[in-house]
Amino acid sequence: MESEFPFLMGSAADWHKFLDEFRSFGGRAENVMQRKGAFGLGLFPIDSAKPIELRVPDQLLVPTSNVELQDSEIVIKDDDNYPDGYSDWFRRYQSSYSWGAEGRQNTLTIEEGLKALPEEALLLLKRSGLYNAEKRFPEEDTEQELLLRFIQTRCINRKGNRVIMPMIELLNHSPSADTYDMKGDGISVDGLYDGEILVKYSNSDPIRRFINYGFNAPERLGFSLPLKLKHREQNVAIRGGNGAAPNKPCNVEIKNNTIIIEQPLLASVQSPKMPRTLFIQGLQNINGINANELFDQIHQRNSRIYIELIRILYKVEGDTADKLCCACLNQLTALSHRYGQRDDLLNKAANSSKID
Amino acid sequence: MMTNPALDSITTNNQWDKLIADYQSFGGRINNIVQRRGALGLGLFPIDQSKPIELSAPDELLVPVDQVKLENDHIIIAEPDRFPDGYATWYKTFQQCFSWGADGYKSILQFETALRTLPDDIQNLLQPFCNVPIRQRLPSENKNNIFKRFIKTRQINYKGKKVLMPMIELVNHSAFQKSWNMNDDGIHIKGNFEDEILVRYSMADPIFRFMQYGFSCREKTAFSMDLQVLHYGYKVIVNGGVNNAPFDPLNIVSSGEQIIIHSPLLGSTANQRLPRSLFKKALSMVKGIKPDELFDQIIYINRLQVIKILKSLSKVNNPTKVDLQEVCLDQLILLSLNS
Numbered sequence: 001m002e003s004e005f006p007f008l009m010g011s012a013a014d015w016h017k018f019l020d021e022f023r024s025f026g027g028r029a030e031n032v033m034q035r036k037g038a039f040g041l042g043l044f045p046i047d048s049a050k051p052i053e054l055r056v057p058d059q060l061l062v063p064t065s066n067v068e069l070q071d072s073e074i075v076i077k078d079d080d081n082y083p084d085g086y087s088d089w090f091r092r093y094q095s096s097y098s099w100g101a102e103g104r105q106n107t108l109t110i111e112e113g114l115k116a117l118p119e120e121a122l123l124l125l126k127r128s129g130l131y132n133a134e135k136r137f138p139e140e141d142t143e144q145e146l147l148l149r150f151i152q153t154r155c156i157n158r159k160g161n162r163v164i165m166p167m168i169e170l171l172n173h174s175p176s177a178d179t180y181d182m183k184g185d186g187i188s189v190d191g192l193y194d195g196e197i198l199v200k201y202s203n204s205d206p207i208r209r210f211i212n213y214g215f216n217a218p219e220r221l222g223f224s225l226p227l228k229l230k231h232r233e234q235n236v237a238i239r240g241g242n243g244a245a246p247n248k249p250c251n252v253e254i255k256n257n258t259i260i261i262e263q264p265l266l267a268s269v270q271s272p273k274m275p276r277t278l279f280i281q282g283l284q285n286i287n288g289i290n291a292n293e294l295f296d297q298i299h300q301r302n303s304r305i306y307i308e309l310i311r312i313l314y315k316v317e318g319d320t321a322d323k324l325c326c327a328c329l330n331q332l333t334a335l336s337h338r339y340g341q342r343d344d345l346l347n348k349a350a351n352s353s354k355i356d
Numbered sequence: 357m358m359t360n361p362a363l364d365s366i367t368t369n370n371q372w373d374k375l376i377a378d379y380q381s382f383g384g385r386i387n388n389i390v391q392r393r394g395a396l397g398l399g400l401f402p403i404d405q406s407k408p409i410e411l412s413a414p415d416e417l418l419v420p421v422d423q424v425k426l427e428n429d430h431i432i433i434a435e436p437d438r439f440p441d442g443y444a445t446w447y448k449t450f451q452q453c454f455s456w457g458a459d460g461y462k463s464i465l466q467f468e469t470a471l472r473t474l475p476d477d478i479q480n481l482l483q484p485f486c487n488v489p490i491r492q493r494l495p496s497e498n499k500n501n502i503f504k505r506f507i508k509t510r511q512i513n514y515k516g517k518k519v520l521m522p523m524i525e526l527v528n529h530s531a532f533q534k535s536w537n538m539n540d541d542g543i544h545i546k547g548n549f550e551d552e553i554l555v556r557y558s559m560a561d562p563i564f565r566f567m568q569y570g571f572s573c574r575e576k577t578a579f580s581m582d583l584q585v586l587h588y589g590y591k592v593i594v595n596g597g598v599n600n601a602p603f604d605p606l607n608i609v610s611s612g613e614q615i616i617i618h619s620p621l622l623g624s625t626a627n628q629r630l631p632r633s634l635f636k637k638a639l640s641m642v643k644g645i646k647p648d649e650l651f652d653q654i655i656y657i658n659r660l661q662v663i664k665i666l667k668s669l670s671k672v673n674n675p676t677k678v679d680l681q682e683v684c685l686d687q688l689i690l691l692s693l694n695s
Contacts, residue, residue, distance in 0.1 A: 296695040303692045336659040340649030
């Protein structure tokens with residue numbers, strides 16, 4: 001008899017049994033199956049006409065500090081606070097559907113691929129604060145390093161803790177999807193899905209999504225690289241990276257005669273006028289600078305670095321070089337989405353600043 | 357640019373020496389110059405770098421493009437009587453041994469063939485940067501069509517006419533050099549050169565240079581492609597392409613709800629503030645628009661187009677691929693030089 005789920009890892013019966021166990025601990029996993037899709041293994045609705053439901057209650061979330069490798073399997077270190085049998089289920093879950101299914105191998109492939117890039121590319125990535133092979137994958141304790149990398153791609157911040165979400169971590173990412181519902185008890189995803197069930201993991205830009213997760217996605221935001229530059233005789237330092245609150249004016253402080261700008265949003269597909277607006281707002285109380293011009297300067301430096309990296313990668317053959325090149329082009333695409341500014345918001349900010 | 361390996365040791369070639377001597381006998385000037393292979397293929401170099409070079413094509417030796425034709429695969433002067441005695445024969449030899457016949461024909465054919473074999477999506481993406489669709493540039497590999505393209509890569513405007521410059525056309529291009537010196541007497545290059553003698557052929561940006569001449573080269577300016585964009589109720593039409601006077605006030609036509617902008621400068625290495633300020637100044641008279649934002653929109657559309665070309669190129673195997681990738685990356689850099 002043909003399998004109900006032809007691409008399922010393991011049999012359909014195993015999967016259903018697994019879900020039954022998960023439900024017995026208080027979790028929800030309705031109308032979902034695991035199979036290979038366009039992004040590798042992912043979760044799909046069994047019946048796309050019906051809603052899916054996934055929920056991991058808080059009590060089943062596993063802090064990253066409470067997992068370790070034992071005989072090449074991910075296990076819960078201290079299972080006192082979990083329902084009876086949950087740690088055994090978690091071990092089998094990781095082994096059959098997550099770490100053991102594809103997670104470890106994918107992580108290894110990404111890390112080996114990045115580390116094997118030519119020296120010129122590695123130096124530029126390091127200088128740009130994007131990737132440091134010596135720190136990230138020194139290969140002194142390979143399995144432990146892979147575990148750490150794997151966990152970083154699967155964990156989420158929940159009530160001040162970084163936790164692993166069994167079942168929900170099997171979902172793949174789409175920048176245009178909704179993110180997890182974290183309002184109630186636990187973390188959940190539900191609704192109708194025509195194809196693969198996708199969630200937005202987090203706010204990111206294309207280059208950081210690739211470096212941190214190993215896949216390319218057309219992210220809708222663009223953030224800066226860390227930079228030091230001169231602007232109208234003033235020292236300016238940009239702290240690069242994904243801003244935690246990209247819709248708010250960037251934080252700016254002055255230290256040791258240097259203007260330090262925290263993780264400015266440089267581009268937004270959905271709101272191309274906002275990046276410049278937020279930047280100007282963030283810098284409105286800083287004297288001696290032209291925020292518009294500085295914003296353009298930061299863009300210019302970012303573009304140049306990605307173009308330099310692309311030029312290096314064009315000379316290299318290999319899957320990782322091709323993917324990184326694609327990430328750079330995606331980043332340049334994302335960074336293009338900035339034009340105009342919100343005069344209404346800027347006028348409002350200027351007026352309130354006068355009143356203050 | 358010529359790339360005939362047979363001409364590598366041209367300094368010892370009697371044909372070159374004779375070519376120079378005959379050229380001088382017609383009134384042309386060529387002093388302290390040798391032809392040899394350099395970083396850009398065959399080019400002209402000073403023999404003694406400590407001394408100035410001189411290369412001049414006097415007015416009477418410039419050949420209007422309507423005065424050349426293709427006969428038995430040779431470029432010849434159509435009406436020899438209009439030129440000094442023996443010049444037409446000399447010119448035929450010059451074209452055959454050092455220009456059209458040396459490499460000109462072959463390089464044009466190779467470049468145009470490569471362009472035409474680019475996948476349709478890339479040809480379509482390049483279209484807004486071209487005056488003529490790629491497939492129509494060289495309708496067939498007929499020699500006469502190739503001849504026409506060749507002329508387009510060598511001609512220059514002089515006293516209201518398009519002319520070919522014997523000898524001077526052997527000089528390679530650099531955007532970072534001066535252009536030819538043109539006066540009533542003719543066209544001249546003079547001065548000291550530490551290495552290859554280079555001139556700036558014309559104002560261009562990397563993509564337009566590539567589409568026109570077939571080589572990739574760093575340029576100092578970026579212009580827009582053809583595009584249309586809606587902006588606060590206006591239909592804005594940008595007629596893209598090279599602006600030969602890029603630092604002059606921008607030419608715009610505003611009528612009703614339509615604005616036509618001709619060849620705006622979008623990026624400049626020499627003065628990064630100029631592209632935006634010229635644009636803003638030209639559009640400041642149009643009510644209800646935001647010139648800064650419109651400038652950004654035009655940059656945005658151009659950038660996305662160039663990035664799309666780069667993305668599409670990653671999937672193809674074509675002789676132009678490497679050059680076109682370089683050209684697009686250079687274009688992207690220039691498109692960011694507009695604080």
